[in-house]
Amino acid sequence: MDRTPPSSVGADPPRPSVPSPVRDNAAVPLSLRRPPVLLAGCGALLAVASAAGCAGGGSTSPVTITQTVDAPGDASGPAAPTLSATSVPSVPSVPSVPSVPATGPGASGRATLPITPSTTAQAPATQIVVIRPFTSDGSLKSGWTIDLANVSATVDCSYDEGSPAAVGPGTHRCGVTADGCHAAFTTPRQPGRVLCLYGAWDTVLHARTAVGLPSKLTPAPATPEPLNLELVDGTRWWLRTGGAWGGRADDYVGAYGCASTCGPAGKDIAVLVKNPPAVDRSTPLWTVRVGELGDPAKNYPPPVKIGVRTAWFIAAG
Secondary structure: OOOOOOOOOOOOOOOOOOOOOOEOOOOOOOOOOOOOOOOOOOOEEOOOOOOOOOOOOOOOOOOOOOEEEOOOOOOOOOOOOOOOOOOOOOOOOOOOOOOOOOOOOOOOOOEOOOOOOOOOOOOOOOEEEEEOOEOOOOOEOOOOEEEOOOOOOEEEOOOOOOOOOEOOOOOEEEOOHHHOEEEEEOOOOOOOEEEEOOOOOOOEEEEEEEEOOOOOOOOOOOOOOOOEEEEOOOOEEEEOOOOOOOEOOOOOEEEEEEOOOOOOOOOEEEEEEOOOOOOEEOOOOEEEEEEEEEOOOOOOOOOEEEEEEEEEEEOOO
16 A cells, blocks of 8 residues: 655645646556555535534435436636536636646645634525536547647556546546546547546546556545545645645644645644544535644644635546
């Protein structure tokens, strides 16, 4: 199991460094062995709350899908999908997300976020978005591309049991943390390859040559974990899949790293979890706990409970 330490928990899971992509049909990072067990979970729902003494994780319940999209959107990139007024709360505009560093998921600078309760308008319920890049016959949907720039690099899929962020069978998880291939797809039109999605705000799948890809249909996880989160304060986060992060005396650990500008410099901030799942979904508005990481022996301020505006999952065609 991979324990490749990222240099920090900060930005969006970075992409591997590759030459200028060939927009045709696939590309992705390196590979060694199966990534480590995920620390994050899908849990309950709560409103944005204040800090003081937040206790362990929330209850676990099946994911109820309220919205499906073909191609993810971004305030600074491709147009966001049209969603019904009943499923989309009225919230402030989301800050644009910076380009993903080309160094490999989990290897970016540590995130920073003010450890104070959010004052942003609160959404009445968390919006659930499922990303499906392919049709049922394996055709790539409009708006998506496959990057072939790193297709010759192999990735180990021998431990593949499906993506932890999947709400259905037939997805994949291959390689180590730095490969960034924990949300991946296959299609008959790309035989012998796995197509990796680096984040919910991307519309490019990165092709790798798969080694040991299982012939059986991979199952859906019992409790899928969101691939990405957007909180009601506008910050965006990516699912941790391993790596060495800081600690704290109360035994909370990092579950999601920050994918956007998350506050003042000088503090290592993450979505935290003590007793998984990391996402509490016991009420319509899901919540997470956000706090500082660093010295495992240090008593940091209690994590702050913040509402989840949007949670992204994946599904095969």
